[in-house]
């Protein structure tokens with residue numbers, strides 16, 4: 001018996017861990033997975049922001065909780081993985097989303113900032129995937145890993161932005177996704193990436209305002225920036241049975257910005 005579309009997208013009984021889930025794109029993805037029936041566990045560094053986000057999800061009827069952790073610290077990542085496996089019972093869906101950027105001309109980019117960006121955006125994704133898979137997904141022979149990359153991983157940012165470490169890190173996330181998918185498919189784990197375009201979150205607001213929101217929107221074939229709904233569909237596709245034959249892929253959700261040469 002094949003499943004209906006409603007059954008294929010249903011996440012009842014599933015559990016999801018979302019890093020950087022306290023606001024922005026991570027919180028949007030938490031809403032999507034939670035609205036489809038998953039239990040969600042948010043992680044970020046600040047307890048107050050996490051508590052606020054959990055309350056927002058709970059008032060939408062979602063089973064939500066939080067754990068504070070710094071994904072730039074290996075010991076914190078190991079603790080987060082253990083707590084997630086303990087508190088959720090199992091992690092069916094891992095969303096690697098916590099990320100940071102740095103603006104400086106490449107010729108003067110501080111080494112410490114390069115290391116900081118690469119450490120959180122790449123090493124953090126790797127270490128948490130490793131811990132969650134090794135102690136949960138691989139023994140259970142099932143799992144979904146969703147990596148939030150960026151269209152910044154497909155090329156350079158507009159020249160005013162000067163984010164060489166960030167662009168490098170997001171390019172790495174895309175090939176990390178493909179390589180991990182190639183290795184862990186045999187364990188029943190899919191690994192896919194989302195490449196958002198410009199969304200007005202805390203990370204990007206100052207920059208969007210500096211470059212001009214209207215001007216940035218005008219650059220997109222769809223003449224708009226991303227909003228609070230735009231990542232929900234792809235997150236649910238990757239996380240659910242509807243996406244069970246999709247792995248090693250990335251999808252740009254960018255209003256078409258990445259099609260323009």
Ligand SMILES: NC(=O)c1ccc[n+]([C@@H]2O[C@H](COP(=O)([O-])OP(=O)(O)OC[C@H]3O[C@@H](n4cnc5c(N)ncnc54)[C@H](O)[C@@H]3O)[C@@H](O)[C@H]2O)c1
Pocket residue numbers: 019020021022023024025026043044045046069070071072097098099100120148149150151195196197198199200201202203204
């Ligand atoms: N906003 C955009 O235009 C855009 C576009 C493409 C990709 N992205 C990516 O989306 C992801 C989320 O960013 P956002 O735009 O929602 O920004 P945001 O600043 O609103 O959210 C970032 C989240 O990451 C958490 N975080 C930051 N450093 C952390 C650390 N060391 N440990 C744990 N958590 C940490 C923050 O608490 C927050 O929850 C990032 O990976 C970012 O690179 C954003």
Ligand SMILES: O=C(O)[C@H](O)[C@@H](O)[C@H](O)[C@H](O)CO
Pocket residue numbers: 101102103149150151152157161163166196197198199203204207
């Ligand atoms: O497209 C993206 O991934 C984001 O918008 C980034 O480019 C950040 O906003 C920028 O790096 C902030 O410094």
